[in-house]
Amino acid sequence: MTSQDIEERLLGLCQATDRYRLPGHRRTAETCMADFGEIRDQARRLYRDLTGSWPRHAGDGEGPPARRPQLPIPTAMIRDRERRRDRVLRA
Template identity: 60%
Template sequence: MTERQLIERLHGLCLLADRLRAPSHRHTPEAYVADRDEIRDHARRLYKDLTGSWPGHEADQAGPARHVRPPDPTALLRHRERTRAARVIRA
């Protein structure tokens, strides 16, 4: 990994950390946890690329499991279905 690639990956990780927002009336706890886990995954992968082993794991073991994004709320799914149906009717 070149120094330039390392700088770009660290910058991307910093941008992800800057985007992280605590749960509030605009940000759900599920989205917060998903964003935090994404930052953790990127940091762990960067560590592995730099050192050759996963942090806190033996080198011969597989890496940590990927965190899946929580499902969308049903209200959001219903809204998407209504807007899709409206587009079909207009067409």
């Protein structure tokens, strides 16, 4: 890994943390936790690529950490998307 690769990955990680926002009227806690998990995963992968091993925490087992499953999309959001799509098609 070259210093330019490290620089690009660190820049991407910094930009991801800059974009991270707390829950509010437009962001749910679930999306915030998913964003935080992605930032954490990126940081852990960068650490692994730089040092050759995964960062250890109390209680960690051997090997890489398990990937977090994607959060399910609530059915209300799916129905809302379909309503909006239908409204656009009717217009």
